[in-house]
Amino acid sequence: MEFDIRLVAPLATTIGIMVSIYLWILNQKKKRLSFKVLSCEPILKLSGYARRHLQVRFDGQIVDDASVVLLRLTNSGHLPINVSDYISEISICFNPGALVLMADVRATAPADLDERTEARGSLGLIKTLEDRRVVLERVLLNDGDSLTLQVVVRNHSGRLQVKGHINGISKIEEEKKYLLTPRLLTSGGVTIMIASMFLCEPSSFFYWGFEDILPYVQLFAMGLLLLLVGLRWPKPIDLV
Structure with missing residues (x-):
């Protein structure tokens, strides 16, 4: 043929x-908020004989089983997320049994992102630290704005969720690698x-x-x- x-x-x-x-x-212009786990590494990577002679302490407590999680939250949509759009705060939730030891904002884009929030406490863009949650402040996120968090957590299984209710966004999605x-x-x-x-x-x-x-x-x-x-x-x- x-x-x-x-x-x-x-x-x-x-x-x-x-x-x-x-x-x-x-x-088409739409709101979208996504996150990506950039790295998740144990604080102490040694094994064998040397491992038994080393200890990591945090505020006087031994935390050899702690991990450092680096996570980026990005406004990946085409519209700004205003403070009035937040129905509830954004929170990073770890697995049951995990314990958050500390968290801080490692980087933001733009660099002065923390100046957009009125609540400027000692934790900056982080509102509160709970046993297995990191709660963020409500802040204006324009198209492409992002913040990178560094969290030290014990008993982390490798799983986490980013939760929050924002007007116009049905779910905070994880960025796909491919x-x-x-x-x-x-x-x-x-x-x-x-x-x-x-x-x-x-x-x-x-x-x-x-x-x-x-x-x-x-x-x-x-x-x-x-x-x-x-x-x-x-x-x-x-x-x-």
């Missing part, structure tokens, strides 16, 4: 329209480019007219566009 070349141009146009609509939907959308775009783009080259043999350029080759060029250009969009898809920046 011979492939009808007249179908290539409508196919390329359809793909272009679908990609444009999809990108338009992605760029994004599905750019992978689909790059894979689809490469597939379309290869398909367009297989459908149009090199020898065809010598006896085909411009009208015959144009649909294949359009299809190849569409694949290249998808590939470039996937490669240039914005990736989370680690502000450590």
Whole structure:
């Protein structure tokens, strides 16, 4: 069965329209708050004979089983999160049995983020420390603003949740290490480019007219566009 070349141009146009609509939907303004665990390491990493001769103390207590958790909270949406949007404070919740020893804000973007809150206690953007929770102050977060927390916690199993009720946000989501959308775009783009080259043999350029080759060029250009969009898809920046 011979492939009808007249179908290539409508196919390329359809793909272009679908990609444009999809990108338009992605760029619609919406509120979104996400978090990412940058690292989770035990305070004492030694093992064997040397481990038995070392102790780590915090306020006079032995905390050899403590871990240091580095977590970043980011306004990853397109709209600011105002103080009036908070229904309840944001809190970092650890597993049952965990014990938070201390927490501090390691970095913020912008650097003067703590000046936006009226409650400027000794903990800054941290409101309270509970047994297994770190509660944050209500603060204005513009698009792209973030704060990185450093938490020392005992008996940490590696699991945590970021909770809070904010108007317009159904759930505080965890950032994915590997994004599905750019992978689909790059894979689809490469597939379309290869398909367009297989459908149009090199020898065809010598006896085909411009009208015959144009649909294949359009299809190849569409694949290249998808590939470039996937490669240039914005990736989370680690502000450590």
